[in-house]
Amino acid sequence: MNFVMSDLVPVLPEIFVLAMTCVILIADLLIRQSGRLATYMLVQLTLLGCSLILVGTHENRVIYAFHNMFVDDLMSDVLKLLTCLALSMMLAYSRLYLTARGLFTGEFMVLVLFAMLGMMVMISANHFVTLYLGLELLSLSLYTLVAMQRDSATAIEAAMKYFVLGALASSLLLYGMSMLYGATGTLELGALTQAIQSGAADRNLQIFGLVFVVCGLAFKLGVVPFHMWVPDVYQGAPTAITMLIGSAPKLAAFAFVTRILVEGLQPLMPHWSAMLVILAIASIVLGNVTAIAQTNIKRMLAYSTISHMGFLLLGILSGSIEGYGASMFYAVVYALMSLGAFGMIMLLSRADGFEADTINDFKGLSRRSPWFAFIMLLLMFSMAGVPPTVGFYAKFSVFSAAVNSGHIPLVAIAVLFSLIGAFFYLRIVKLMYFDAPESHAAISIQPDTGILISFNGLAVLLLGILPGKLMAVCAVSAQQSLLLH
Amino acid sequence: MLMSFETIVFYLFAALSVFAALRVITARNPVHAALFLVLAFCSMAGIWMLLEAEFLAITLVLVYVGAVMVLFLFVVMMLDISLVQLRAGFWRLVLFGAALAGLMAFEMIWVLGSSRTSTGRVAIKHAADYSNTKELGRLMYTDYVYPFEIAAVILLVAMVAAIALTFRRRKDAKSQGVPEQVAVRKADRLRLVKMPPENRARQGLDSTEEVAR
Numbered sequence: 001m002n003f004v005m006s007d008l009v010p011v012l013p014e015i016f017v018l019a020m021t022c023v024i025l026i027a028d029l030l031i032r033q034s035g036r037l038a039t040y041m042l043v044q045l046t047l048l049g050c051s052l053i054l055v056g057t058h059e060n061r062v063i064y065a066f067h068n069m070f071v072d073d074l075m076s077d078v079l080k081l082l083t084c085l086a087l088s089m090m091l092a093y094s095r096l097y098l099t100a101r102g103l104f105t106g107e108f109m110v111l112v113l114f115a116m117l118g119m120m121v122m123i124s125a126n127h128f129v130t131l132y133l134g135l136e137l138l139s140l141s142l143y144t145l146v147a148m149q150r151d152s153a154t155a156i157e158a159a160m161k162y163f164v165l166g167a168l169a170s171s172l173l174l175y176g177m178s179m180l181y182g183a184t185g186t187l188e189l190g191a192l193t194q195a196i197q198s199g200a201a202d203r204n205l206q207i208f209g210l211v212f213v214v215c216g217l218a219f220k221l222g223v224v225p226f227h228m229w230v231p232d233v234y235q236g237a238p239t240a241i242t243m244l245i246g247s248a249p250k251l252a253a254f255a256f257v258t259r260i261l262v263e264g265l266q267p268l269m270p271h272w273s274a275m276l277v278i279l280a281i282a283s284i285v286l287g288n289v290t291a292i293a294q295t296n297i298k299r300m301l302a303y304s305t306i307s308h309m310g311f312l313l314l315g316i317l318s319g320s321i322e323g324y325g326a327s328m329f330y331a332v333v334y335a336l337m338s339l340g341a342f343g344m345i346m347l348l349s350r351a352d353g354f355e356a357d358t359i360n361d362f363k364g365l366s367r368r369s370p371w372f373a374f375i376m377l378l379l380m381f382s383m384a385g386v387p388p389t390v391g392f393y394a395k396f397s398v399f400s401a402a403v404n405s406g407h408i409p410l411v412a413i414a415v416l417f418s419l420i421g422a423f424f425y426l427r428i429v430k431l432m433y434f435d436a437p438e439s440h441a442a443i444s445i446q447p448d449t450g451i452l453i454s455f456n457g458l459a460v461l462l463l464g465i466l467p468g469k470l471m472a473v474c475a476v477s478a479q480q481s482l483l484l485h
Numbered sequence: 486m487l488m489s490f491e492t493i494v495f496y497l498f499a500a501l502s503v504f505a506a507l508r509v510i511t512a513r514n515p516v517h518a519a520l521f522l523v524l525a526f527c528s529m530a531g532i533w534m535l536l537e538a539e540f541l542a543i544t545l546v547l548v549y550v551g552a553v554m555v556l557f558l559f560v561v562m563m564l565d566i567s568l569v570q571l572r573a574g575f576w577r578l579v580l581f582g583a584a585l586a587g588l589m590a591f592e593m594i595w596v597l598g599s600s601r602t603s604t605g606r607v608a609i610k611h612a613a614d615y616s617n618t619k620e621l622g623r624l625m626y627t628d629y630v631y632p633f634e635i636a637a638v639i640l641l642v643a644m645v646a647a648i649a650l651t652f653r654r655r656k657d658a659k660s661q662g663v664p665e666q667v668a669v670r671k672a673d674r675l676r677l678v679k680m681p682p683e684n685r686a687r688q689g690l691d692s693t694e695e696v697a698r
Contacts, residue, residue: 107645111646137635
């Protein structure tokens with residue numbers, strides 16, 4: 001009825017990705033190729049094309065389309081661009097690793113693109129229905145990707161756990177959304193805020209719905225006490241898929257959480273802020289302490305993810321524009337560090353099926369390859385938050401936002417446990433530089449992944465020295481997107 | 486007291502669905518239970534029809550009766566279900582079940598009897614030419630076209646995922662290579678052997694048998 005052509009321009013990136021995914025699905029069957037190189041190039045071209053369209057259709061204002069179901073603003077454009085970049089890097093890192101394990105198939109790449117489409121829908125959703133559908137699109141693709149390695153019992157177990165707990169989380173989220181709908185009579189985020197602000201709606205019912213929504217979000221973010229799936233999935237999935245789960249979806253999750261809590265439920269801020277305080281504290285404490293006991297580096301990084309998500313929540317719970325900007329910066333930085341760390345694990349893994357997934361595999365890396373040991377050192381320093389790497393600046397900005405909104409005891413605990421957490425990151429550095437290597441096998445590195453990981457490690461350092469530009473972009477997008485009402 | 490035709494139909498369908506639902510759990514034969522469930526669905530569809538929700542009624546019959554229940558019946562018939570085994574824990578669980586049923590009944594009475602639920606509002610009667618299906622379709626393809634399309638993509642992902650996870654090309658599978666069959670030449674299959682003629686009848690017979698075998 002009121003469908004207009006101008007609705008299609010803001011969703012052009014999504015339409016392009018969907019169309020190309022369908023083309024690739026068919027083309028992969030028809031093109032004769034070795035090692036899926038042609039399909040791989042097509043996927044990379046799709047990501048490039050999507051980025052170009054994003055830049056080309058960018059307008060410096062907030063555009064709503066499809067009856068306010070879809071929103072196109074600076075935050076969505078920035079996050080979508082970074083998602084394209086993260087997925088492109090992830091595919092480049094994992095091509096040889098997956099080829100050696102027989103997993104680099106057309107379906108793999110198609111599912112990655114579908115996951116990306118889900119993330120894009122989540123990032124620019126302005127309605128509970130689109131938020132939920134985007135989340136399901138992403139989750140279903142990820143469940144399948146985790147289960148792709150059918151011969152591995154751990155991968156199947158991880159996929160089962162991920163699927164069952166993910167379904168539980170989705171149903172919690174839906175239940176909360178239906179309660180909010182019952183209380184306010186709308187599913188659109190802007191109208192939801194107005195309905196809550198008007199005071200006519202039942203406040204108890206809103207809080208009841210909010211509790212379920214926050215639980216669902218916490219499940220998806222993997223924060224304590226809803227974190228049980230994270231270590232098993234990170235350890236069980238093939239490293240390339242772990243890298244995928246650990247990088248770009250965190251950007252989408254940030255958008256998802258802020259759109260629901262800040263854009264939709266801003267008037268209930270005191271309530272959700274208090275809930276997030278508990279989640280953040282528990283994640284930071286448990287994540288950092290449990291990571292110390294791990295000998296598997298993928299599992300260790302999983303607990304590190306849990307604690308990082310706790311730090312990310314610190315910015316959101318502070319409830320200020322400064323805090324939202326800091327959290328967005330944290331999500332971007334985390335995705336970058338995660339790509340580098342998992343990239344390094346894949347780099348050290350060999351084509352004969354050897355997985356460098358215990359921390360002992362990093363012993364004496366500096367003697368085998370001083371340059372890559374240095375890159376890993378940068379990544380670990382950044383995760384621990386040691387200056388001058390960007391991890392320090394990310395932690396500093398969320399801490400300062402939380403202090404400014406009066407959460408001083410919370411920040412004191414967070415600082416203490418990030419110091420404790422530094423132990424297990426620095427243990428990797430100690431193993432690399434001061435221990436004798438367990439194997440002297442030459443590290444075979446293709447030039448493209450070698451350059452990429454060097455770029456990744458140096459980016460962590462450079463952004464740490466000059467964080468101003470990225471921080472400004474995050475602050476401006478948070479300002480534009482989240483301070484509308 | 487005079488009841489309108491609609492009320493009579495409602496009570497008919499309601500009684501039928503309660504009866505069918507009871508028989509679902511009391512029927513001894515699982516196939517009968519599944520068929521009673523079909524009856525319960527059909528009578529519920531009738532009630533929805535009375536509520537002017539034709540689309541939901543039709544979908545219930547098409548999807549649940551037509552697809553889900555048929556699949557369910559297949560499973561019930563394929564599996565060898567031992568009734569004795571199914572009834573084994575009955576008396577042990579009956580207390581728990583009764584408590585759960587009581588709790589649910591209490592909740593429903595509480596919700597339906599609360600002042601918030603019964604607002605005293607009466608549903609608006611639509612005109613005779615009002616079509617529920619058309620209204621739903623109009624909304625689905627205009628206001629909700631964006632989520633509708635995403636739902637379609639999710640179905641596509643489910644299809645890709647199901648094939649990617651279950652399709653396994655077996656190494657020892659035997660299949661027909663049509664291009665090879667067509668490209669074959671006489672020289673590849675047929676070999677002409679020159680043999681001296683045999684005279685002895687007895688041995689000749691043996692060798693024919695050999696060839697036939």
